[in-house]
Each structure stands twice: as C-alpha cells, then as structure tokens.
Amino acid sequence: MALRNDRAVQAARNIELREIEDGYTLVGGPDDSVTEQHDTDRIPEGDVDQEMLSNTGDDPESWLMYGGNYEQHRATPADVITPENVGDLELEYELSVGTGSSMEGTPIVVPGDPPVMYQTNGPNHMKAIDPREGEVLWSYTYAVPIGVELCCDDNNRGAAVYGDKVYMTTLDSGVVALNRYTGEEEWYTSTADHEEGYSATWAPVIRDGTIYTGSAGGEYGVLGFMAALDAESGEIQWQTETLPEDEWVGASREHGCGTTWMTPTIDEDREVLYTAVANPGPDFDGTVRPGPNFPTCGTISLDLESGEWEWGFQSSPHDVWDYDAVAPRVLIRDVDVDDGPSEMVVGSDKTGWVYMMDAESGQLHERSEEICQHINMWEMIPHLSSDERIPFVPGAPGGNDWQPPSYNPETGYVYVVHQNFPQDLMWRYEEYSEGNPYWGGDLSDPAEEFPDEWNENITAFAAVDPATGERVWREWIESEDDHYMWGGSLSTATGLVFNGTQNGNFVAYDGESGERLWEHEFDVPISASPMSWYDPGEEKQYVAVQVGGSGWLRQGPRGDTLAVFSMDA
Numbered sequence: 001m002a003l004r005n006d007r008a009v010q011a012a013r014n015i016e017l018r019e020i021e022d023g024y025t026l027v028g029g030p031d032d033s034v035t036e037q038h039d040t041d042r043i044p045e046g047d048v049d050q051e052m053l054s055n056t057g058d059d060p061e062s063w064l065m066y067g068g069n070y071e072q073h074r075a076t077p078a079d080v081i082t083p084e085n086v087g088d089l090e091l092e093y094e095l096s097v098g099t100g101s102s103m104e105g106t107p108i109v110v111p112g113d114p115p116v117m118y119q120t121n122g123p124n125h126m127k128a129i130d131p132r133e134g135e136v137l138w139s140y141t142y143a144v145p146i147g148v149e150l151c152c153d154d155n156n157r158g159a160a161v162y163g164d165k166v167y168m169t170t171l172d173s174g175v176v177a178l179n180r181y182t183g184e185e186e187w188y189t190s191t192a193d194h195e196e197g198y199s200a201t202w203a204p205v206i207r208d209g210t211i212y213t214g215s216a217g218g219e220y221g222v223l224g225f226m227a228a229l230d231a232e233s234g235e236i237q238w239q240t241e242t243l244p245e246d247e248w249v250g251a252s253r254e255h256g257c258g259t260t261w262m263t264p265t266i267d268e269d270r271e272v273l274y275t276a277v278a279n280p281g282p283d284f285d286g287t288v289r290p291g292p293n294f295p296t297c298g299t300i301s302l303d304l305e306s307g308e309w310e311w312g313f314q315s316s317p318h319d320v321w322d323y324d325a326v327a328p329r330v331l332i333r334d335v336d337v338d339d340g341p342s343e344m345v346v347g348s349d350k351t352g353w354v355y356m357m358d359a360e361s362g363q364l365h366e367r368s369e370e371i372c373q374h375i376n377m378w379e380m381i382p383h384l385s386s387d388e389r390i391p392f393v394p395g396a397p398g399g400n401d402w403q404p405p406s407y408n409p410e411t412g413y414v415y416v417v418h419q420n421f422p423q424d425l426m427w428r429y430e431e432y433s434e435g436n437p438y439w440g441g442d443l444s445d446p447a448e449e450f451p452d453e454w455n456e457n458i459t460a461f462a463a464v465d466p467a468t469g470e471r472v473w474r475e476w477i478e479s480e481d482d483h484y485m486w487g488g489s490l491s492t493a494t495g496l497v498f499n500g501t502q503n504g505n506f507v508a509y510d511g512e513s514g515e516r517l518w519e520h521e522f523d524v525p526i527s528a529s530p531m532s533w534y535d536p537g538e539e540k541q542y543v544a545v546q547v548g549g550s551g552w553l554r555q556g557p558r559g560d561t562l563a564v565f566s567m568d569a
C-alpha cells in the first residue's frame, strides 16, 4: 500500500517542467522543436479523408483516432485473435521510444503498405513507425516552455490524423500540426495561457476538417473550455466555456475550472460532441462556490458547428471530492431498452458508478450497480477544518479516473476500470493565486486507520450492461502490492477484452464471463490503453500497448517501450 496513500502521491501532482539533465524534456517553445528524419520514404502516399475517419471503427486495417471510432468504442473488427487461440498470442517486438517519461498514449495506425503508426508519449514526443518492423521513420519533439505546471505527469495520450497532417496537443495548452510524411511542423496554435495554469494532455479528434480539443488545469483555478480549430490553418473557429454564467454565483465562476481533459466523443448523426467535464475549482473547498457548480463533474453536449450548448448532466453536483468526470464518454446506438431502442451516452465516473444518459436529452436513463465497494462520501458532512481529516471511498482518483472504457458490440457490454481505495481529506480555505495549485484542502495518508476491508480490493475491472445497468462481472485486481489498473481497455469482434495492470501484466479476458484467458508479464507497469489492427500484407492481427508507469499514481519504474503482439491469420 506504499504509494497510493502517502504524500509522494500528493507531491507528484504538482510538477513544473524544467530542463532535465538526461535531456528527455526539450524546452523552449514551438520554434525550438526538433524533427529527426530516418526513413521517411517508406511512408506510402495517400491522404486520410473523412470517409476513412467515419469508417475506421468498421475497418479492421485501421485505427485512425484515439478512441478507435468517433463513438469511442475501442473495439477492433479484426477477428484473427479469438478466445480459443489467444493463448498462442506472442510478443513480436518491444520498441524503445526512449524518453523514460509518461506512457499513457494509444497509438493510431493508417493502413497501407506498410501501415504507418503514429505514437506519442510524454513530454510531447511523436514518432512515425513502421509497425511491421518496429522501426522509427521520423521523430518529433515539441519544446515545452519552462514553467508549464502539471497536476499529474507530463502526459500525452495520442495523435489525430487528417489529410496530409498529424496532430497532437502540447503541454503548454496548444495544438501542433506536422506533415505526416516528413514530421515537419506546419503550424502551432495556443488555445490558452499556460502561465495561468492551463495545459493539454489528451488526443484531439477531427471531423470534417475541424479539430476538437479541450482544456486542462483543473487544479490551478482555470476556467475550462472546449475549442474547435481549422485543421488546415490552425485558426480557432469557436471556443466555448464550460461554465454557463447564469449557473454560477458571484465571481466563483472565474476560477471554477470544469476542464475537459480527455478526448471528446463525436455523434455524426446528431452533429454534436459529448465531453466529460472535470471538477470545480477549488477542488475541495465548496464554501467559496455555492450551488451545484453546473456542469462540473458531469457531461455536456455541444453543437459541432457552432460550439453552442445542447445539454448537461452532473454525476457529482457541488463536488468536494475531486470527482471529475473524465473518462471518454461512450456513445452506443440501438441500446435495447424496455420502451424501444435508444441512443445512449455512457459515462464511467469517479463516483464509483457508470451513468447511461439519453443522447438526445442528457436525461439519466440508468445508473449502474456500484462498481466500487464501500462508497461512503454521501454520508460525510464536509466542513472547513485545520486538523480534522475525513476518510472517504472511493478516494480522489476514482472510481473511474481517465482510463477509457471499451464497448464490445459482440457482448453488448461496456468494460470499465474503477479504483476502490480510500483516502482522507481535510477541507480548508485557500486564496487563489495565478498559476499555482488551487486545492482548498489536503488529501493524504493514513491507510492504517481505515477499516481493513476498505483496503482489500483496490481496483475493479468490470463489465456493465448499458441497457439495464447490471454489473455483469467484476474482477478485483490483486491488491497485495498495489497491483491496480491505470489504463483503459480494448475490445475485439471475437468477444475478447485486453487491459494491463500496474504489476506489468497484460491480460486478455473473455468478455462474456470475465475469465482470464491469457497474460503476458512485463517488468514495468502498464498505464496505457491498447489498440489493434489487421495487416493484410503480413496476414497478421496486431495488438499494441505502451509499457511504463505513468500518471498521478505513478508506481514502479518508468518504462519506455511500445509492445507489439501478433497472430498469423
């Protein structure tokens, strides 16, 4: 239980990027960024068009966006690997990406001969890779300005691709566009001032030539927003603040946060996006922000074209627990409910439950059975104090922190990771100061003082039926050595679900029963979410996952490899 409750965790939440002696952090700004070209001729010509993006979820040969498709199903239609043969799945290679930093990303793959993978990791490195050979074709490092403040590691969770360009967010709250054939920088756009505490850590998503991106800095008293940028020029088309003025009391909105720090979900039929909205600011002291603080710790829907509001839903109104809603929202069409099929937005949240919202109205259709155990925060009475600490379950990392769920069309279930461990909390008044942490409280320590049963099961990996909210199965991850899960899952058309653990086990489950069918052990933690594609040239299905301890609850050694498994068709 060492790391999860001690002050090292807390300290790790406030990182200021500085030049680091081993040189893995390049500092400066866009003008100091560096491209190294190795074998760029190997990248086949052929721009990525809108049809390819819209169809990628049905195309076994591509994985063109962070969530696998606009609906964020993280499900591959490739069907070579099955429950019957997964026992024979073998590691083809591990490629060192060589930075020893945050490894929370999901690579994307553009089909071709050879296919081209675009992989990112912290702090703001991107590589084009020939995934057959595990060879780097070009690499790019964005030079992050000194003084960028980050709550939870120098994360970059992935790239987006469109036309002849590939894109990533930058830690100083920007988006950078590169030529996807050469790795050369085409434009850079800042969406907010990093000196105020803004940052960016997620993969953007692109539709019809527009890039959709969000905001981070929810521990620094920023004001959250969503933004749309022109993919060709980088020009900002709209920027919508997440906190409507008429919902907030007095000046509390100004530092009220509500950041949007994971990839939004696109509904192509309804022409809207859905995004989770993070915690209010300050995180813990609710006395300075009366009212529900709508729509923090919730979900919103915005018009793709104009950025105008459609609806909002909160899973933790007036939150004082740092229960951001974060994990990508999963859009499921034709859910078979009693009064006819329905289109639902599924949010797996830090509260310890999964919420099924009507996509059209945002109304709650169903809340799942609880995924965590011993959920107790509703029984607590928050109060400002100088010494009293209140234990609560789940602690601030969740429930479901940022780990993306997957939806398996084969089983019809959504697969979620929830943290179940306790923390304790002291609420106190804190003055806002620009660019500095704005917590309004203190999270910490003493696991020993919690009831024993609170410490027994640290992480749940579970299958949820979105139609009924039933928790179909739940596995408790071994807890003796803090072997929790800190990455999202991958579903396959054959009913498998893959996920990794902090003790370095990469596991394939039977999605129907939850039985573990296969495991591969690494000697460093897995904190990333896997993906998969079929390569007709090689006649193989591949599964790729980044390996390395990362993020808020970073544990064990940093790793720096991209692991690629394969199976012959």
Ligand SMILES: O=C(O)c1cc(C(=O)O)c2c(n1)C(=O)C(=O)c1cc(C(=O)O)[nH]c1-2
Pocket: 104, 151, 152, 153, 155, 200, 201, 215, 216, 217, 218, 219, 259, 260, 261, 278, 279, 324, 396, 397, 401, 402, 550, 551, 552, 553
């Ligand atoms: O409010 C924010 O803007 C923000 C950003 C991030 C981030 O960008 O990584 C995290 C959080 N909050 C957060 O609350 C949190 O628990 C968290 C965990 C992690 C991680 O990578 O492990 N990031 C973040």
